[in-house]
Amino acid sequence: MSKDDKKKIYKPRPISGYPEWLPELRRTEQLMLDKIRSVYESYGYCNIETPAVEELEVIAAKGEDVDKEIYVLERLQADPDDKKEARLALHFDQTVPFARYVAMNFNELIFPFKRYQMQKVWRGERPQMGRMREFYQCDIDVINVDALPLSFDAEVAAICYEALEALNIGRVQLRISNRKILSGLLESMDIQDPAPVTRIIDKMEKIGEDEVRKLLSEEGLQDSQVSDIIALAQCKDLSKLKAANETMREGIEELSFVMEQLSHLPDDAAIADLSIVRGLDYYTGTVYETQLLDVPEFTGSVCSGGRYDDLAGSYINKKLPGVGISIGFSRLFDVLSQLGNIQPSAKSPAHVLMVLPSEDKRKLASDTARAIRSRGYNVELYHAPQKIKKQMAYAEKKGIPFVWFPPFEDGGVHEVKCMETGTQTGADPDSWTPEQK
Amino acid sequence: MSKDDKKKIYKPRPISGYPEWLPELRRTEQLMLDKIRSVYESYGYCNIETPAVEELEVIAAKGEDVDKEIYVLERLQADPDDKKEARLALHFDQTVPFARYVAMNFNELIFPFKRYQMQKVWRGERPQMGRMREFYQCDIDVINVDALPLSFDAEVAAICYEALEALNIGRVQLRISNRKILSGLLESMDIQDPAPVTRIIDKMEKIGEDEVRKLLSEEGLQDSQVSDIIALAQCKDLSKLKAANETMREGIEELSFVMEQLSHLPDDAAIADLSIVRGLDYYTGTVYETQLLDVPEFTGSVCSGGRYDDLAGSYINKKLPGVGISIGFSRLFDVLSQLGNIQPSAKSPAHVLMVLPSEDKRKLASDTARAIRSRGYNVELYHAPQKIKKQMAYAEKKGIPFVWFPPFEDGGVHEVKCMETGTQTGADPDSWTPEQK
Structure with a gap:
């Protein structure tokens, strides 16, 4: 082609929310993902990979308030035959595909089914919000039929701790609670709808005790109730908690067992923190969040999860309780590389x-x-x-x-x-x- | 949840064209992908990973007849602000994203830029056609500014051979040609538009010599021309070819050099095969196809590619010639596992x-x-x-x-x-x- 040729050039721009790295940073990302995979496999968890796409009906069957975040696919040159086919959408998490996969392959899987999944997910956020619209999640879950031993609540926590430790990103702290403790207390107070209270407690670290106190009062709680709830959320020593009822006693016992199973971890690696409740109604027992102690700029939880009663009830008539944690990998990588806490690798894998x-x-x-x-x-x-x-x-x-x-x-x-x-x-x-x- | 609860269950179905494996087969897939990656890296090629999504305008700028196969994304709950944003589409190959990536990061890359890319791509095929709509490609390319040494045409072939060999799927045969040879011959015959002839020759293995002879005659070629073209396509010994002009001489020289550079490979691993032309007009010199000699059921080429003059001219005013090959991994995996040529791994990675x-x-x-x-x-x-x-x-x-x-x-x-x-x-x-x- 001669230099005089007039070529029509379209100058491409980055698309907001879709991260992409230079080779030297991509290599760092690859090596970090390798480490997470290697830790997950060292505990015998198998990998599954589901298509990027699910039937929209599958996503809808699972319910929950996710409609706004879904990308649906359309063939650019659609034809009338397309109408016969179910609408397809990109998955927005790995839980729906996991549940659908288990339902479809129920007879082929061995339970307890221990699986990890490390794929990209897509959220149709409006670009203005500066959020990621394509990102990696590194999920690990174990499910079983009818009942699942509590020891797994400790195992998945230990695995995620080890995976994050392997990334060499400073001190990691798992904060663990059990939703039965707060639920039990609220039950004992005859509070009918625990959801608003739970949501307020969830914000404690962000908005502070005074604001929480104010919001709880606005919910119509008495001062003594507010004080008891806040005292619970701030309690750092499980042995000092008094169970107000059976639910609460169960929660304390479960959490104590999980913490004991994690006693081999370094000091401060895993703490019981009753202010952790997680927003999702989905969780029924153990709940986890994770902080990077050496990276105060990283707000929110690096990896979160919990115990749930029923994974795939929308797709199969089986009770499949489970426990799982997800590392929000791309956000972690994005923030840490911007802060300079992650170093680019060489530009070539060659030795x-x-x-x-x-x-x-x-x-x-x-x-x-x-x-x-x-x-x-x-x-x-x-x-x-x-x-x-x-x-x-x-x-x-x-x-x-x-x-x-x-x-x-x-x-x-x-x-x-x-x-x-x-x-x-x-x-x-x-x-x-x-x-x- | 009590067993008496009437749950609304949506029974999920497989989506045609979107392959998904049980854990034991997924592990085999993972280990095969690891091997390909490891061979690609052993030659110092770096990895890049681009988002699943490109601006539709980027895809359109590259041109070519691909409109029908593109999936565009729509937010399920679109709002008026969406209109401000460019339309997004899933990539249908890795060449367009690679070209766009190089144009955007031109000043940060080191040339010759050697990269591999192993991602899923999506084609909005009609499901009735039984084709894959989501699949892995394992691409390896090297590009340079203005000119690229011919030794790379041999290097990428050797790399792909080694990668396929590592998969333990029987004997692999690279079939290599150089488009200048046939183009040169057609030029010397004063054939104005070589495209129809090229397309007919491309079908030789499928339709046989007689049918090719018939089709070429129908294109208006004289009998002697038809015979010369067929003789060329069937020639197995480069040293016996006579160059009809400079273009043809160049093609023979280039192909001879590439074959010589591959002489370290086992017998039959790489052969010169002048019937290989590849459909795409994109290629300008060396072209490759690959056969599995021990799997006659596998029709078509496992991995294909060639040399091109200009990777990213649609996005940047630079001349970037390159050479590359792509392993169509998912189809290979799908066919071989159905034939029983690929064994499932254990259901757990545990030792x-x-x-x-x-x-x-x-x-x-x-x-x-x-x-x-x-x-x-x-x-x-x-x-x-x-x-x-x-x-x-x-x-x-x-x-x-x-x-x-x-x-x-x-x-x-x-x-x-x-x-x-x-x-x-x-x-x-x-x-x-x-x-x-």
Whole structure:
């Protein structure tokens, strides 16, 4: 194409809410996702991957107030036959697809069914709101038929703690509660609809005790009730709680068991925090939130979840209680990389850049690269017999840690240069390993 | 929820064209994708991941006849503000997003830019056609500014061969041609529009020589021309080709160079096949297709691609020639698993099932599991102190290869049973490794 050609160029813009990274940051993201996967699998949880798309009816059957956030698909060139088909929509979370998957494959799965799922989800938010519209979630859940042992409430918490720890993002703190405790207390006070109270307590950390006190009074609660509720939410020592009824006693017992099962974690890694209630009505027992103690700028919970009574009742006539946690990965990654708490990787996954000394040494260089690759290292072969200085500069720019010089003359030796130390030594392609630092 | 509750149940159905696997097959898929990624990275290619979504205008700018296959997104509860925003569509391949990405990040990338991309793409096909509407592609491309060394045409072929080899799906054969050879011949015959002839030659394997001869005659070609074209397409020995002009000479030279660079591959792994032309007008030099020699049922090409002159001219005023290949992963996986050529993995990624002898041994079992995990093995802790027989049956059903018995009595020893051989031996959680077979 000659430079004089008038081309029609459409200059693309970033789409708000759809994050995308340069290769060096994408590599960091990939390695972090690998670590989460590896921790999830180390506990024997299997992976499932569902299509990005569900029938709109499936999403609607699950109910809940999500209509506004759903993207539906339309064929650009729709034809009359399309009408016969169910409307399709992008999934907005991984719980609906998980529930639908379990219902469809119920007879093929082994229970308790332990699964993790790490996919993108889509929310049709208005772009003005600055929210993410496409993001990764890393979910881990276990469900069982009819009843699920409480030990799993501790296991999924331990797994998520370990996964976040592996990301090297500073101290992580799991805050755990059990909804039966507050529900029990409210029951004992004869409060008919616990939802408004729960929602107010949920805001405690954000709006402070005085505001909570005010809002609870506005709900018509007596001063002594308000004080009891606030005291409960602020209680840090489970042994000091007095159960007002059976529900509350159950909640305290369950939470105590879960905390005891987590006693192998470092101090402050997991605390009982009765102010945690989670907004969703969905949860019935244990609930989790997670804070990054070293990143005060990160507001909200990195990973949250809880115990639920019935996963898939909308799709199958079985009772499937479960417990699960979800890491909101993309938001975590986005915030931490903006704060500089996450470092970009090298621009190439290569451990070694193989120098191409001259065109007639191409076979030698290529064979040498292959020999080193066969031993598990990533080797990029430089593409043209350019000046050595230029080839070195390329390795430098891409952050490739070693540069390999095959013999420039027949009978010469292989040499390898460590870019960080500048040391250059003889090396054998069939036995070389990167030196330890 | 009591069993008497009348629940409204929506029974979900599979959506045609959207594949989904049971955990054991998903694990196989995951491990295959890991292998492809690992081979791509072993050559120093970096990963990029673009959003599932592009502006419709970006897709339209690239042109080509793809309108019918595009899914556009609509917010289920659209509001007037939506009109201000560009229409969004799911990407139908990874080339358009790659081109758009390069244009947007041109100044941040290092050239030659070597990237791989392994994502799902979506095609809004009519479901009746039985085609996949969501599938993985595993693309690898290298582009450069103004000119790109021909050695990359061999490199990407070698990489794709190695990636497919790693999948253990039988013998793989790359069939390589160079479009300049046929174009040159047609030029020398003064054929003005080579497209119809190219399309006919492309069908040679499917429709046979006689039919090709007939169709070419119908295009108005003389008998001698038809014979020359067919002879070219059937030629298996490049050294016997005579160049009719400069274009053809260039094509023969380029193809010979690429084949020579691939001479390290096993016999029959890569052959020059001048009947390969690829349908897309996009390609300008080297073109590739790939056959599975041991799976005759698999029709069409597993992985295809070629050299192009200009990747991103629709979005940026730079000339960016490149070469790339794409593995059509999901179709490959779908066909091979239906044929039984791909085996499901175990239903759990666990290497070891940790027996829970009794509730009071939970801490011991849990600590032991953690010790083995810390040494890189995946360990599932059984969830309830049920009969040992039941716990063993669970390991059996999930295909977990080892069952670990922590000491049932104080002062007892750890033992581990290999499920395949039935051997049970004493073991130390801090030093155990799965025995070699």
